[in-house]
Amino acid sequence: MNGTRPIRLGIMGFGQTGRQIYELASASSDIEVVAVADVGRADILHYLLQSEAKNPELFRLDGNFLCTDRQRSRLMSIDTPAEMPWDVFEVDIVIDATGIYRSEADMQSHLAGGAPRVLIRTLPEDTIDRVIIPEINSGAADVRDRMISAASPTTTALCLLLHILSEQFVVECGSMTTVHAYTSDQALQDYAGSDYRRSRSAPKNIIPNGHDAGRWLGHILPSFAGKVHTSTLNVPVQEGCLLDTTLVLDDDTVTAADVNEVMRAGAKKYPHSVAVVEDPIVSSDVLGSEYSLLFDAKGTLKAGEHFIKTLGWYETRGHAARLLDVARLYASLDQQKEAAS
Structure with missing residues (x-):
């Protein structure tokens, strides 16, 4: 990943936590949400985001794109991780904010779709590379981790x-x-x-x-x-x-x-x-x-x-902020690896 550009983030699930992640990421300069996967209609997802956001006027809908002054996020009508072509969007990391897809098989589906790394917002059901809570065990994170949980x-x-x-x-x-x-x-x-x-x-x-x-x-x-x-x-x-x-x-x-x-x-x-x-x-x-x-x-x-x-x-807003912190942590590890190579 090029350290001079924002982290390219994909989000699956645009419920409350997904919307909070999107709003917080939109207010940052180091993260760009490039795609959002959710079964909901684009106009309704936009409506729900505006209904909860602190500054609803910042978010616009342009066809199937959710827009701010600094980013355009493609809205994809997707039901399961296996359906989402993350490689098309060249994402650096995907946050699965559904709270539903917690298994190793679900996370492997994200990876098979082109996500270099998947971060779930809940505790996992089974096998996982790492459970990371910023400011507690960030030092345990490994650049080789692909399936990560930010706990709950x-x-x-x-x-x-x-x-x-x-x-x-x-x-x-x-x-x-x-x-x-x-x-x-x-x-x-x-x-x-x-x-x-x-x-x-x-x-x-x-x-x-x-x-x-x-x-x-x-x-x-x-x-x-x-x-x-x-x-x-x-x-x-x-x-x-x-x-x-x-x-x-x-x-x-x-x-x-x-x-x-x-x-x-x-x-x-x-x-x-x-x-x-x-x-x-x-x-x-x-x-x-x-x-x-x-x-x-x-x-x-x-x-x-x-x-x-x-x-x-x-x-949940505090947890949304920590999810972005974990995304930043792994982006930093990727940058360190690139610098050393």
């Missing part, structure tokens, strides 16, 4: 919390529950789905679910492998999520104030991903945030001698 919004928030706290404290084990906005794969009305609870109406119920973060945690933070149980409560909120984490520390002298100070220092160390809020915020206050973790200082509690309970907020 919940996993990223949890890993940032654990990473920062474990630099100062010994965390023996823990439990995380994400109080999560309902998702597009849930039913509006009771409807037979993949399991009993997810068959119930999302806007009418609090629905307990499992979460894959615990299974993949050791791939990102090896010292936490098997130490943190993770679960989900999907609630009748459209956007904004809460990370409720209880940790067991080996040092019984650690206070809630100590934890907050460490998190404040962590926010200064990772200013693009983490911030600390001192106000009594609620879920709607985090909408539009590009942070992966908004640590809630007022939510920190000590229970007994070794238990610390913390709260943190996040939404």
Whole structure:
């Protein structure tokens, strides 16, 4: 890849996360979205982008091209990764933002279509080259990686919390529950789905679910492998999520104030991903945030001698920003390889 030109990005899936990726990329000078694959009609995709964008007037529709002043993105009516000819667009990387195509076979389909590298926005189902969370394990990225995951919004928030706290404290084990906005794969009305609870109406119920973060945690933070149980409560909120984490520390002298100070220092160390809020915020206050973790200082509690309970907020826009950071990371590795050859 020529380091003098923008990263040529392809996006599959123009749902909420895909649109956020597009909007953030459009505001940058180092990334150009050259193609978007989605089953939706071009005019409706454009309409949805404008309905959510901070500056909707920046986005125009010209036939099957979504346009800004600096880029033209071809809209392709595509249903599966195997149908998309990425080689036609000479992409450097594809972000699969569907949340559906998580298997090795799906990622191989992107590669077979001409994508040099595919990055999925979710945790994978099976084999993958790397799970990367910027500012935690970027150093593990290898230029030979072809199938990559940027984890998930919940996993990223949890890993940032654990990473920062474990630099100062010994965390023996823990439990995380994400109080999560309902998702597009849930039913509006009771409807037979993949399991009993997810068959119930999302806007009418609090629905307990499992979460894959615990299974993949050791791939990102090896010292936490098997130490943190993770679960989900999907609630009748459209956007904004809460990370409720209880940790067991080996040092019984650690206070809630100590934890907050460490998190404040962590926010200064990772200013693009983490911030600390001192106000009594609620879920709607985090909408539009590009942070992966908004640590809630007022939510920190000590229970007994070794238990610390913390709260943190996040939404999908922060994850969209991290996906672009991962794309930039691999573009940098490609440039280093070219320079060395």
